[in-house]
Amino acid sequence: MSDRLRALNGKEDEELKMDMSPMIDMVFLLLIFFIVVSTPMVVKMDAEVKPSVAYNAKDPEDKHGRIVVNVRADGTIYPVNVEDGVLETEDDITEYVKELKEKYENQGFDPRLHLRGDKDSVFKHSRKVIKAAALAGVDSVIFAAYDFENKKAQ
Incomplete structure (x- = not known):
């Protein structure tokens, strides 16, 4: 051996x-x-909404926890999925925001209102959305805008 x-x-x-x-x-x-x-985070955009141009617009750092609400030029308010229909009353908006707020909090994210207002819409419609979101407990608001240099929606 x-x-x-x-x-x-x-x-x-x-x-x-x-x-x-x-x-x-x-x-x-x-x-x-x-x-x-992994779960990719995609913020859907309503093609009917054309946000304003801002000189100091920045790319979003964190897209998690965003509750997207679209305000069109004629004042109609839509959720992120336009197919879900119009949010007609302040109560509809509050319920929509409250439902998504609970969902995002359960996932561990800080819920924020992502307001995509058309540049030709009257601010009173956006104010209505902000007030409804505040009633639902969401006090952080992000306004969508185009970057002046790149003409890219933020």
Whole structure:
């Protein structure tokens, strides 16, 4: 037995090689896991709303927890999904904001009102949305605007 051991130890010209295929498989499994688990944050925009231009508009740092409300030029108020219909009364807006506020708080996000008002709409409609959001417990408001330099909605 010791002769065999000496014979195996005596071969110095062979290098040890590590099989990397299990590690590569693990990396791909982790990549697929994180892609499936992640939730992309997309702020939908109503094509009918044309926000104002602002010289100091900034790209949003955090899109999580945004409760998007669109105010069109004619004063109609829509939720983020226009297909859901018009938010006609202040109570409708308050209920919509309260429902999303609870959802975002349960997910651990700080709810904020993202107000997308058309540049030709009268401010009283936006004020109505802000007041309804305050009644629902959301006091942080983000106004959407176009960046003057890039002409890109923020």
